Amino acid sequence: MTTSPPRRMRADARRNYERLLTEAAAVFAERGVDASLEDVARRAGVANGTLYSHFPTRQALLEALLRSSMENLAATARELRDHPSAYEALVTWLRAAIVHTTAYRGLAAPMMRSLKDETSELYAACQAVLAGGEALLSRAHAAGAIRADATPEDLYALVNAVAWAGEQTSPEQGERLLTFSLDGLRPT
Template identity: 50%
Template sequence: MDDTTTTRLPRADARRNRERLLAEARASFAEHGTDASLEEIAAGAGVGIGTLYRHFPSRQHLLEALLREHFDALGATGRELVTSRAPWPALTEWTRAFVAATTTFRGLTGEVAHTLDHADSSLHAACLAMREAGEALLDRARDAGEVRPDVGTTDFFLLVSGVAWAHEQGRDASADRIDRLLAVVFAGIRPTTAAH
């Protein structure tokens, strides 16, 4: 009994440390962006920097832990929209969700853009599943004649990531601004013959 208790205590303590680190990182990234000091995150969680690195070997690993749920949800939403909505509404709904997820923390848009092209990134797998969901929606809308044939996946993600980046740079952080910018993108990717 005592041996079992002894072996479980460090695990429970490690779990508490991990949860405190995630909570502190979430608050710090929300306030200071993704470049927030890891040392300050560790101190705010009441642990040393070594403990932070034991749980999260890099800043990207920490971001991955915070964002995996968002990205997994985007992948699941995309897969559900493929079968439940018409092509154009499905694509626009998913795109709005993508921009919302990638503006969770200032600086995240650049991290996401980087990881989509770098398979060695710890965020790559989660981003890849999300990207595949968006690509399926884009392909479906293009096949239905709702998106210009020359708009490829890379162009599409650059455009919507640009909206997310512009949003996080400006002083107007309202949802209306995202909607206005996305309306311009949506108008630009539609063929002139598509119904508006």
């Protein structure tokens, strides 16, 4: 399955690929990740077959859209490992992860499903992001800044819960939920 353009793609095929990604980003931002793929193809000015030849599944299209964002999120985690405060590094990363997860309405659910679905196109990227969060969490554990029983899976669920709450109510409510959760992550 093709989620990135082959090195030797005809110029018109590359334009179609890029146009599909651009229009998918716009459609998913407007209507959520469950929006019609036919709408994506129509807005890109291509036939449905062209869309499916580049992105055989919705997950493949999401993976292509999210690839660089997820790589950046994993890189952010690596950069934050040297932050003077283990707690602030973790909180900064959590906020970046929430911004990533709210890029498209409805993204929280597919991201959460992809965490454990090894057949998902998003699985490897989710694992890299989770590993980055795990390293920051381990550092926060070692510094005594976070409860000892907090797990990487807890952080991923927290990111998705805050993103979902922000979508369903308001970003302010999502921020309040994050603040309450961060208070709960502090050691007792």
